[in-house]
Amino acid sequence: MIESYRAALLAGHWFSALPAALQDALLADAQVQRLAAGQPLFRRGDPPSGLYALVEGALRIGAVNANGKEALLSLIEPPSWFGEVSLFDGQPRTHDAFAECPCTLLLVPQARLLALLQRQPQHWRDFALLMSQKLRLTFTALEEMSLLPAAPRLARRLLLIAENYGEGEPRRVLHLAQEQLALMLALSRQTTNQLLKELEAQGIVRLNYGEIELLDLPRLRRAAR
DSSP: OOGGHHHHHHHHHHHHSOHHHHHHHHHOOOOOEEEEEEEEETTTTTOOOEEEEESOEEEEEEEEEETTEEEEEEEEESSEOOOOHHHOOOOSSEEEEESSEEEEEEEEEEEHHHHHHHHHGGHHHHHHHHHOOOOOHHHHHHHHHHSSSSHHHHHHHHHHHTTTTTSSSSOSSOOOOOHHHHHHOOOHHHHHHHHHHHHHTTTEEEEETTTEEOOOHHHHHHTOO
């Protein structure tokens, strides 16, 4: 059954670039896990459980403070691998992960991963590449938050989500509510709606309920400059 997810995982840049033997080892050790909409996968402070691959659905990664205010870092879709930070340091989870809709994941347990890496330490670099890609995206997002006006920042985030944070080819339809996009960008719902309406008026996007359709990627890239 797990083998049936191989084709979907190979659509992702990280997994497809792995040595075939490591691909086989990850799938051999993986367990299927399913979540209902709204169900937590893990919460900040939970002990490390291993490395996850999202193969169906969408996950919300973020945090909620004591007053109930949410910080939404990303909304990830297949084929995304995550959870590697705790693989390196063995420390608790840094953020919350909730199912945005019904999800199917593969979990490679922490103990099996560590045993694999003890036998074949050369593969540490493969997992370091997964983490370094996300660090680069994080540094870029922090820079944009400080230096860019809201409009190009929003356009850049739409492109980033469309490319699944560097993991896949651009998608035309983003299953993303405007409230979620506003949280990611630390903008008000009103400002986000206004910027999206301006893009829609230019024929760059089309807004639907819970969706943003990208109609003109070249012009969206120009808007992101």
